[in-house]
Amino acid sequence: MSRLAELRELTRVRVYAFLREPEAVFWVFVFPLVLAVVLGLAFRSARPAPSLVAVAPGEGSAALVEALGASDGLEVEPFQTEDAMRVALRRGAIDAIVEPAPGGGEPILHIDTTRTEGETARLRIVEALAAARGAPLPEPVVREQTEKGSRYIDFLFPGLIGMNLMGTGMWGIGFALADTRQKKLLRRMLVTPMRRGSFFLSFMLSRLVFLTLELAIVAGFGAWVLGVPFRGTLVAFALVSTLGALTFAGLGVLTVSRARTIEGASGLMNFVMMPMWLASGVFFSYERFPDVTIPFIKLLPLTALNDALRNVMLDGASVVGQGRELLILAVWGAVSFLVAVRIFRWE
C-alpha cells in the first residue's frame, strides 16, 4: 500500500484511541472550560473592589472611621480586638490597619507591601484622610497602570489556551507513545515495513485533527460566555495556536523518547511542564520574576506562545509582529522532534 495509506491508517488509529478514552476527552475539552468558569467567577467584577480596612482603637479612632468611611474606595471593617485585626491583615482578609497616633499626629498605616491590594489601600487611605482634612495631598502619588481597564480573566484566558495547548500536546502524545512502547506494540510494528517517519508524523497529524475542535470550543466559550476580547484576526490566532500545538507535540515526543513505562513518562512530562506552568505567565505575569531571569523565561516555548496569543487576542497584533515568539516556538519544536527521532527507544 502507499505511504499515504499508511499515514492515514496510523493517524486514524490515533484519533480513535483518543476519542475512545473519555478521560482524555475531558482533559482536552472540558477541563479548560471548567478552569475558565471558576476563575471567571472569582474575578468577574469589572470594577476594582473596595479596599477593606480596620481602625485600631485609641484616641481619635472615631474620627478616623468617619473620614475613611466617607471614601467610596474604602470599607471599614469592625473588629473586637486589635489582635483579631492583625490576624485578619496577615491572612489578607483586610488590606490595611490604620492606627491613630497619640497626641493627634499623623496616623500610622499597617499594610502588607508585597500585595498590590496593600498598595491600593495605602493610596486610598491617604486620599481619604486628605479629603477629610480639606487640604490638598502633600505629595500626589502617581502609579503607572499598564493593565488599566483589563480584567484578570482577559489576561488569564490566552494563558489558559497556551497551557491547554501544552498539556494536550504533551499528554496526548506522550501517553500514547509510552503506552505503545510499554505494550511492545512498537516492536510489533518494527517487524513490518512501516516507515518510522509515518509513525511520528501520525502523532502530529492526529494532534491537528483535534486542535481545530479544541480551539473552537475553548475560544468560543471565552469570547461568548466570558467576553474575552479577540481583537486579532482569526488567521493570526489559528497560526499561532497551530505552531504552538506542533511545538509541544515535538516536545512531547522528545520527553518520552526514552521512557520505558507510563509512570516514568508521566514524571518526565510533569518535570518539563511544571516550570512553564509557573514561569511562563499563565496565571500571572512573568514580569514579577527577578529581572535577570526574564530573558530566560522569554525563551521558554510556553512563554513565547502565551505572549503571542495575548498580543494577537488582546492587542490585535498581526502575525508578522510575532516573529520572535514564532521563531522561538519553531526552534523548540523542530529541535525537539529531530532529537527525539534520533534518540527514540523502540524497544
Add this chain to the structure above:
Amino acid sequence: MGQAVDNLSGVAPPLLDAGPAVRVRGLVKRFGEVTAVAGVDFEVHRGTCLGLLGPNGAGKTTTVEMLEGLTEPDEGEVEILGLTWRRDAREIRERIGAQLQESKFPDKLRVREVLRLFRSFFRDGADIDEALETVGLAEKRDAYVKTLSGGQKQRLSIGVALLNNPEIVFLDEPTTGLDPQARRRVWEIVERVKAAGGTVLLTTHYMEEAERLADDLIIMDHGRVIARGTPAAIIATLNAESVVQFSLGAGAGRALTEEDLLALDGVNAIRREGASVVLTVRHAHEVISGLFALIEARGLALEDLRTHRPTLEDVFVSLTGKSLRDE
C-alpha cells in the same frame, strides 16, 4: 484453482528454485555478562516448519528476534530468503510475518481496525476479510480487542502476522498460556499455513506442539543447540523403545542401586524423578520381567509402574537432566 487455497491460508507458496528460507551461522548474542545465544547454526528449508524447543531462558526468543531484525547479533550471520538485514531490511520486512511474545494491540481498537492498520504497512497482501477468515475471527471483526479471550487475541496476532502473505512466518510461543481448546485452534491455523506450502519457524516449550507441527526440530538449552533432526530421529537417539517408570513406595528409598538396575538386560539409562525411577529401555517386557524378579528377590513392594513410548521430554531430560517446563 490452487491459487484460491493459497490465498485462504494466507501464505505465499515456496519458490522451488531458491535456497533455504533461513540460514544462520555462528549466531552469538550477549547481554552484559550473560550469553543468551552461544553460537547457533541452522537452516530452515522452504515449505517446512522448524520447531525451536527449549525451556524458558534457553535463548529461543533471542534467536528468533535476531532473525526478525529486532536484535542485532554480536557475531554470526543471518540470511533470510537469501537477503541480509544490513542490506535489505525493508525487503525482508515486506516478505516475513511475525507474531511476537507479549506484544499487545490497543484495547480500544476493533479487530478489523488492527488488521487494517497493519495491512497498510505492506506493499501487498491479503484483504482484511480473508485474514479474518483464516484465523477464525470473522464474527469478531467489530469487537474491541479488550473483549477478546486469550486465544482470540493470539489468533488475531497470528492473523496480523499473515497479512502480507509472508514467505516465512515466525511464531514465538504462540500457545503459551492458552487452554487446550484454544491451543488446538492455533495449531489448526499453523497446519493450514503448512499445508499451503508456507515456511514456519516456531518456538515453543510444549513438546506435543513441537511433535505435532514441526518437520524439523532444534532443541536449545543455555543458548546452544543440544539436539536436532526430525522429532522421530531425535527420539531415536535415545536408542530406546520404551520408558519404564516405577516407584517402590516411601519406605524403600534407594533399595535398588544404579548398578542393580543397569544389570537388567536392555536398560540404557537411569534417572530419578522424586520418589520414582525412570528407565530408558530397548524392550519393555524384558526389563519389566527382570524388574519384577529383582523386586521379589529383595522382598520389596512395587507401588507404581508405568510405561510409555519415549517423548521429546525424555530426550530433553536425558540431555540436560531437567524438565522442559522447569521454571
